[in-house]
Amino acid sequence: MIFTAPLKSDSIKMMLLGSGELGKEVVIEAQRLGIETIAVDSYNNAPAQLVANKAYTINMKNKDEVLDVIRREKPDYILPEVEALSIEALFEAEKEGFNVIPNADAVNKTMNRKNIREFAAVDLGIPTSKYEFVTTLDGLKNAANNIGFPCVIKPVMSSSGHGQSIAKSADDLEKSWEIAKEARGDASELIVEEFITFDYEITLLTARNEKETVFCEPIGHIQEDGDYIFSWQPMNMSELAKKRSQDLAKKITDGLGGRGIFGVELFIKGDEVYFSEVSPRPHDTGMVTMITQSASEFALHVRAVLGLPLDYIDYGAGASAAYKAKGDSFNPKVDIFDSSFTKESIIRVFGKPQSHEGRRMAVALTFDKDSSDKALQKSKEIIGNFHDN
Numbered sequence: 234m235i236f237t238a239p240l241k242s243d244s245i246k247m248m249l250l251g252s253g254e255l256g257k258e259v260v261i262e263a264q265r266l267g268i269e270t271i272a273v274d275s276y277n278n279a280p281a282q283l284v285a286n287k288a289y290t291i292n293m294k295n296k297d298e299v300l301d302v303i304r305r306e307k308p309d310y311i312l313p314e315v316e317a318l319s320i321e322a323l324f325e326a327e328k329e330g331f332n333v334i335p336n337a338d339a340v341n342k343t344m345n346r347k348n349i350r351e352f353a354a355v356d357l358g359i360p361t362s363k364y365e366f367v368t369t370l371d372g373l374k375n376a377a378n379n380i381g382f383p384c385v386i387k388p389v390m391s392s393s394g395h396g397q398s399i400a401k402s403a404d405d406l407e408k409s410w411e412i413a414k415e416a417r418g419d420a421s422e423l424i425v426e427e428f429i430t431f432d433y434e435i436t437l438l439t440a441r442n443e444k445e446t447v448f449c450e451p452i453g454h455i456q457e458d459g460d461y462i463f464s465w466q467p468m469n470m471s472e473l474a475k476k477r478s479q480d481l482a483k484k485i486t487d488g489l490g491g492r493g494i495f496g497v498e499l500f501i502k503g504d505e506v507y508f509s510e511v512s513p514r515p516h517d518t519g520m521v522t523m524i525t526q527s528a529s530e531f532a533l534h535v536r537a538v539l540g541l542p543l544d545y546i547d548y549g550a551g552a553s554a555a556y557k558a559k560g561d562s563f564n565p566k567v568d569i570f571d572s573s574f575t576k577e578s579i580i581r582v583f584g585k586p587q588s589h590e591g592r593r594m595a596v597a598l599t600f601d602k603d604s605s606d607k608a609l610q611k612s613k614e615i616i617g618n619f620h621d622n
């Protein structure tokens with residue numbers, strides 16, 4: 234195939250539905266290939282809007298508003314970047330002939346834990362934790378009893394740990410019920426999951442188009458309150474666990490179909506691999522690829538979307554540490570010492586217009602040719618030296 238690059242940026246259009254830190258990097262990579270970018274989100278000056286050709290601020294959960302920007306701009310590709318958006322609009326857009334990445338059905342399946350869990354466990358026969366779905370507090374109590382303690386309770390629609398809790402005993406269930414209600418997604422239905430005492434967890438970035446599927450080296454990560462704080466690549470795994478992880482990722486991404494990169498989240502215990510969930514888009518833990526790979530997960534996403542070859546060079550080991558705001562501000566600032574800028578580090582400040590406690594605002598990326606442990610240590614040191622202004 235020949236890729237005819239647009240030499241001025243108005244002949245291929247990509248629209249991002251969601252414009253956070255991940256979308257910002259996608260926009261930059263698309264623009265590097267001459268593509269026109271349109272960044273849509275529910276607040277002004279979202280990170281990707283700061284760098285895109287055009288920006289729209291709309292209610293992303295409103296079908297008509299989403300369809301309106303799509304019909305007005307007529308993008309060649311629509312890239313959902315957040316989960317909280319009108320899925321009806323994506324189905325309708327697809328019906329009208331627009332190209333949703335990877336496809337509306339995959340976005341629908343992955344944005345709802347019930348859909349993706351049943352697709353993986355029932356339709357594809359992939360190993361997962363034990364699970365039940367509930368809609369009432371009594372239902373939750375029953376399900377937790379069946380599954381056993383500790384168990385993990387999550388709204389079927391939520392991300393970044395919102396509304397999620399671990400119940401250690403029956404006494405915790407009412408609190409878990411309340412926590413789930415506060416979630417930003419649809420908290421009317423919950424999943425109760427067996428707590429997997431994994432040795433470690435990974436994101437297996439998997440890029441696919443019609444011609445090939447490419448796996449990045451596995452990314453290990455640490456989550457706090459259901460949100461990632463550190464990631465490193467490569468995660469040292471047994472050959473068997475790695476092979477099983479790749480086979481599982483191939484199965485789930487082939488099942489979802491379409492073009493793009495996917496973040497397949499897996500729990501590993503010995504050589505056993507459990508599927509947790511999958512993002513049909515770049516993954517936050519995958520920001521580390523901006524320092525470890527010649528083509529980051531964002532560049533691979535853009536290439537996969539365009540149907541271009543997905544090969545790249547692995548430079549070595551790296552790590553990422555997320556910087557989260559300590560307080561609320563309309564003029565957020567952070568002090569970063571000179572010593573954070575080394576030949577083996579990259580600092581990315583997202584440019585979010587507003588901070589609130591716990592909001593991810595920046596990331597430190599570090600490189601170490603041979604050791605992810607050393608890279609991780611360096612990223613922890615750098616982030617530990619960030620001071621709220």
Ligand SMILES: Nc1ncnc2c1ncn2[C@@H]1O[C@H](COP(=O)(O)OP(=O)(O)OP(=O)(O)O)[C@@H](O)[C@H]1O
Nearest residue numbers: 362385391392393394395426427428429456459460
């Ligand atoms: N069944 C489980 N057993 C053990 N740990 C779990 C389980 N489910 C979730 N966790 C822990 O909580 C983290 C977040 O869970 P999950 O990925 O389902 O939520 P999320 O809100 O979608 O997160 P994100 O959007 O950041 O990927 C997991 O990465 C894992 O560390």
Ligand SMILES: NCC(=O)N[C@@H]1O[C@H](COP(=O)([O-])[O-])[C@@H](O)[C@H]1O
Nearest residue numbers: 251252253254255256393517592593
């Ligand atoms: N785990 C999903 C994830 O990391 N998504 C990333 O966070 C942004 C929202 O940030 P905000 O909540 O600070 O607005 C999203 O737009 C996306 O870039």
Ligand SMILES: [Mg+2]
Nearest residue numbers: 393498509510
């Ligand atoms: Mg997750």
